[in-house]
Amino acid sequence: MPVYPLPHRPNLANIRKQAKTLLAAWQAGDDQAVTRVRQSHPRGERLERVRLADAQVVVAREYGFASWARLVQHLRLTPQAQALHAIDLLFRADSGEPSTVGQVLDHRVDLLWQAHLDGHPAVAVLLTGSPVTVDDVRAAIAREHGFADWAAVPDRDRPVDPHFEAAVDAIVSGEPDALRALLTTHPELVSARSPFGHHATLVHYVTANGVEWSRQWQSPRNAAEVMRILLHHGGDPDAMCDVYGGSTPLGLLVSSAHPANAGVQAALVEELCRGGANPNGLDEDGIPLWTAITFGYPPAVDALARCGARVDNLVFAAAVGDLPLVTGYLRDRGRITAQRIGIRGPVLAADHMIEYALIYSAGLGRRAVVELLLGSDPDLGVIEPRFHSTAAGAARYHRRHDILALLEHRPTGFS
Structure with a gap:
């Protein structure tokens, strides 16, 4: 079956016209149209009547x-997501043939190199710089699959399970029936791990973070249903994978742009927590809430709070928008102490906790909290330790324009 690249800036209306033109040609008995249907339709040899849906x-x-x-x-999809999806499709085109990690990587090097030579615009999402060499392509493919570099790929003879890859495809595409059928036929898939460097489970793939970039082209609108299916079949909601120093699905989820942009991040948080994920993190250190706060995702912050994440310091209280709790801390300054969130997290000094609370509440759009904290005469030049942002910088980055105006035109009584 011949496969052709989409035209530059493809238009759905024009592609619909292509299908109508094909249908009309088939109905007119055009030999080329008949051949196309026979070659490319799953039932092409058996079709006696072609409808528009078939074309x-x-x-x-x-x-x-x-x-x-x-x-x-x-x-x-957005142009960036289309490029990632195009790479995913490129890699899937002949996915039934290679059976080991080494064979898959070698094959994808060949595919990406040829796509580069053909001038395929999507390759720019993986290849940067000019000129591009075969070694550059090898390095890009290694990084794409969670390995530090080409030479660092271990166990090249490790098998790649086509059923696992098919399940990942169903997850990313948002096809619950296909996923359910695979898990029913191959129940071991739910606890299997990718043979690539990140060693993600299927549950991790739902978060669209830390896995192959070409598998991060979207979070489907029914992602919560997909997650529910995996957990129902025994998926581990607290499984660790080998990205960012070790990550759980919850940690990856609350720092992932794709589910946030798709509006499914909060629902996924709740599915994971209902399925047994600890909203306070595996070490009970508040890392999931801290991560959601620092990445600036209010729906994830709110969902974690609803699911029982502890709100036990001024920064967390400000981030969830709890005005009475913030007021209580401001009235009893002795309760404001230094904090370290997680064993690798930075120390939040007690004498700047009000400023940190202001920065994160500004980034999260908690205007009422920002107004309250400004009454405590905070130093607006203080930067937070995660992304080194001031309160104004956080508001600007997250497009909280009303809060940015409030910070930039603070009344004299607040200074």
Whole structure:
């Protein structure tokens, strides 16, 4: 079956016209149209009557998509996500052949190198700089799969399970029926791990963070349902994988842009916690809430609080927007003590806790808390330890324009 790249800046209306044109040609008995249907439709040899839906399937498969729905899904992505999805499709095109880590990586080097030579625009998401050499492609493929570099790939003979890869595909594409069928037929998949450097489980893949970049092209709108299926089949909500020094699904989720942008981050937090994930982290140190706060995701912060994450210091109280609790800390300054969140986390000095609370509440859009904290005469030049941002910087980065204006035009009585 021939596969062709999508045109530059593809348009769904034009591609619909291609399907209608194919249908009309088939109905007119055009030999080329008949051949295309036979080659590219799953039931091409048996079709006696072609409908528009059949012509759409043919067009989609000729562009490398399994179905018309997958093609439409791709066209509705952002340009960056389309590029990542295009790389994913490139890697999946012949995924049934290689059976070991080494074979898969070698094959993908060949695919990416040829795509670069062909001028495929999507390769820019993995390849930077000019000129690009084969060694650059090898390094990019190694990093893409969680290895430090090409020479650092261990155990190249380790098998790659096509059923695991198919389950990942169903997760990223948001196809719960396909995922459920795979888990029913192959129940061991739910506890299996990727053979690549991150060693993620299927539950980790739902977070769209820390795994292959080409598997991070979207968080589907039904991601919570996908997560629920995995947990129902025995997925471990607190499993660790080998990214960022060791991460749980919850830690990856609350720092992931894709579920946040898709509006599913809070629902996924709640699914994980209902499934047994500890909202306070494996070490009971508050790392999930701290991570959600520092990455500036209010829905994740609120969901963690609803799920029982401890709010036991001024910064956390400000971040969740708990005005009475913040007021209590300000009235009893003796309760404001230095904090270290996690064994590797920075120490938040007691004499700047009000400023840290202001910075994070500004980034999270907690205007009422910001107004309250400004009454304590904070030093607006203080920077927080995670991303080295001031309160104004956090508000600006997260586009909290009303809070930025409040900070930049603080009334004299607040200074």
